[in-house]
Amino acid sequence: METIFTTENLYNLLSGRIPSAFNRALLNQFKANGINLTKEQWSILAVLWKKDGCSQQVLADETYRDKPSITRLIDHLEKEGLAERRPDKKDRRLNLIFLTEQGRSLEEGAMKVVDQTVNSAVRDIDPEVIQLVRDTFIRIYNNLETKK
Amino acid sequence: METIFTTENLYNLLSGRIPSAFNRALLNQFKANGINLTKEQWSILAVLWKKDGCSQQVLADETYRDKPSITRLIDHLEKEGLAERRPDKKDRRLNLIFLTEQGRSLEEGAMKVVDQTVNSAVRDIDPEVIQLVRDTFIRIYNNLETKK
DNA sequence: TTTTTGTAGTTGCTTAAACAACCATTGTTA
DNA sequence: TAACAATGGTTGTTTAAGCAACTACAAAAA
Numbered sequence: 001m002e003t004i005f006t007t008e009n010l011y012n013l014l015s016g017r018i019p020s021a022f023n024r025a026l027l028n029q030f031k032a033n034g035i036n037l038t039k040e041q042w043s044i045l046a047v048l049w050k051k052d053g054c055s056q057q058v059l060a061d062e063t064y065r066d067k068p069s070i071t072r073l074i075d076h077l078e079k080e081g082l083a084e085r086r087p088d089k090k091d092r093r094l095n096l097i098f099l100t101e102q103g104r105s106l107e108e109g110a111m112k113v114v115d116q117t118v119n120s121a122v123r124d125i126d127p128e129v130i131q132l133v134r135d136t137f138i139r140i141y142n143n144l145e146t147k148k
Numbered sequence: 149m150e151t152i153f154t155t156e157n158l159y160n161l162l163s164g165r166i167p168s169a170f171n172r173a174l175l176n177q178f179k180a181n182g183i184n185l186t187k188e189q190w191s192i193l194a195v196l197w198k199k200d201g202c203s204q205q206v207l208a209d210e211t212y213r214d215k216p217s218i219t220r221l222i223d224h225l226e227k228e229g230l231a232e233r234r235p236d237k238k239d240r241r242l243n244l245i246f247l248t249e250q251g252r253s254l255e256e257g258a259m260k261v262v263d264q265t266v267n268s269a270v271r272d273i274d275p276e277v278i279q280l281v282r283d284t285f286i287r288i289y290n291n292l293e294t295k296k
Numbered sequence: 297t298t299t300t301t302g303t304a305g306t307t308g309c310t311t312a313a314a315c316a317a318c319c320a321t322t323g324t325t326a
Numbered sequence: 327t328a329a330c331a332a333t334g335g336t337t338g339t340t341t342a343a344g345c346a347a348c349t350a351c352a353a354a355a356a
Binding site: 011014018019020021022024025064114118120121122123124125129130132133136137139140141143144145 | 159162166167168169170172173194212262266268269270271272273277278280281284285287288289291292
């Protein structure tokens with residue numbers, strides 16, 4: 001295989017430096033706007049704002065986390081008063097997760113900040129290039145999932 | 149601003165799903181090859197293999213971590229017998245970090261696994277596209293650093 | 297040369313990820 | 327329907343990130 005890339009170059013691309021920087025920036029913007037959320041909490045809320053009342057397993061699938069991680073994130077959201085568990089009446093194995101009024105009220109402000117941060121990150125970059133980057137990442141993801 | 153992207157699309161690109169998948173894959177490959185390293189440990193060792201005897205601050209800069217994170221990662225590497233601290237004789241503020249024989253001996257095997265995993269991830273993708281993705285990510289990184 | 301400023305590293309705290317082991321409930325099948 | 331498998335969730339453990347507060351030392355400024 002002939003490429004102009006060293007393993008190290010590619011590793012840096014794949015290993016997550018940019019996402020770290022992005023997540024840091026997002027967190028700072030939250031803080032600067034008086035929104036008291038970790039990026040993990042926000043990622044859960046982002047699902048609930050669309051699918052209020054879904055199960056923990058759905059949250060795990062949507063946010064690419066395992067079940068224990070969700071258990072603890074929900075614990076934390078409950079403690080903060082942003083969401084609550086309610087047992088499913090039909091299937092008693094399930095917890096359904098509902099936003100509280102407070103959890104709902106964060107949506108507008110948080111989404112505005114995410115929007116600004118995302119747009120700031122990709123400013124001056126050709127949308128077609130962004131599209132290509134996305135497509136490439138999907139291919140990489142599939143390559144990783146389907147092993148070698 | 150007119151784009152075909154929703155904030156959510158872009159967020160998913162920027163927030164680190166692919167790196168998570170990559171890091172998971174790498175960890176699995178380490179394990180499958182009997183290499184007992186976390187990805188964090190490996191990322192420190194990767195610097196030391198090139199700059200044995202550098203300071204903790206250098207490790208922090210090279211791996212994009214803060215100083216406390218490095219303190220603890222080195223603690224752990226010392227406990228595992230892979231590296232050791234030696235005070236700098238000239239500047240007594242500094243610890244210089246040196247690989248042990250055992251730490252050095254991991255290089256070949258680990259790099260082979262990283263190499264395979266990286267190549268598997270980008271297989272069938274045009275090198276020019278990879279280059280463009282890299283360049284774009286560097287621009288995004290700079291956008292994030294120079295704030296809006 | 298004393299004071300001030302900066303740099304290197306550590307400790308404490310909160311939050312989270314990943315994995316294994318586990319319990320309860322539900323679904324399947326023999 | 328009784329045994330077994332699958333699903334949803336929790337707990338325990340290890341490892342790590344990120345921030346603030348701190349100590350020790352060095353360099354620069356007064």
